[in-house]
Amino acid sequence: MLGKIFCVVGLAGILPLGCLAQLSEGTKVGINTGTGLDAPKSGVFWTSPAEQSGVVGDFYIDSLWHDGDVKLMKPVAQIGGHESDSIAGISIRYNVLNEELEVLADKAKKDIRVIRGSQIKSFTIRHELGDVRYLNLASNDPKGESKGFGAVLASGRVTLVKVYKPKITRPNYNPSFGTGEKNTVVRLSTAYYLLSGSGVQKVNLNKKSLLPLLADRKPEMDRYLKEHDPDFKDETQAASLIQYYNSK
Known part of the structure; x- marks a missing residue:
């Protein structure tokens, strides 16, 4: 029900989302x-x-x-x-x-x-x-x-x-x-x-589409591909590749 929690996050960033009391x-x-x-x-x-x-x-x-x-x-x-x-x-x-x-x-x-x-x-x-x-x-x-x-x-x-x-x-x-x-x-x-x-x-979830967009970290991407050989068509494995890119 909508009356569960209605939160204001602008209070100096002190209160986290969902922290205020229930609505009247x-x-x-x-x-x-x-x-x-x-x-x-x-x-x-x-x-x-x-x-x-x-x-x-x-x-x-x-x-x-x-x-x-x-x-x-x-x-x-x-x-x-x-x-x-x-x-x-x-x-x-x-x-x-x-x-x-x-x-x-x-x-x-x-x-x-x-x-x-x-x-x-x-x-x-x-x-x-x-x-x-x-x-x-x-x-x-x-x-x-x-x-x-x-x-x-x-x-x-x-x-x-x-x-x-x-x-x-x-x-x-x-x-x-x-x-x-x-x-x-x-x-x-x-x-x-x-x-x-x-x-x-x-x-598209394939090498041709994704890898050029990650080319600024090509050495890291090449190493990841060699070690993990991901199936690009599997969105979970494609997501793991992106997470690795973001971590470097």
Whole structure:
């Protein structure tokens, strides 16, 4: 429930994310009714998820609700007058098709709110096997042209992310023969990107694509390849290569 923890991290950096007391019941009601943040309709927490009539398929990276934290692009006013760019301890899931982070404001009432993807710098989903952090590609692109959120596989001087994007198939129903699909079908596809100080670069998990981008540390990379002989098609092994690069 959204009323778990609402944290302000701007207090001289003293308090860690998730450290403040629970919200008051009044603040919970404010959030559940879309007024929990004093933001315009183009901002955050103001509406329910957009409905997609006639659209079927996969919309979510994970359709289950998980606890998580959110880092906004900029601080927004909260009830009480202070501002914060962070929200912690909420139940979330990311809708890839709508580019919205859905927030389970009230499970009993099935009340779901959304934060527009354009308002989010990053979010973290907490799993039993480990946390997964997602970065907004646009916030790492000097031109702001890149879209989507990437799950961080390796981070440091360069960051390897796995981005989920919707692959849309339009209706192709033929009434004369009664064949085809009446609905728009959505399936998720993935792509990999390297984020660095110079921007966002789409890559393939193979030597030809990755190694030229790591050429400034060629001796170290050659040594790693000789010792480990990684399978570049395996994202875990590709991520280990990037982590090694970042450690040198």
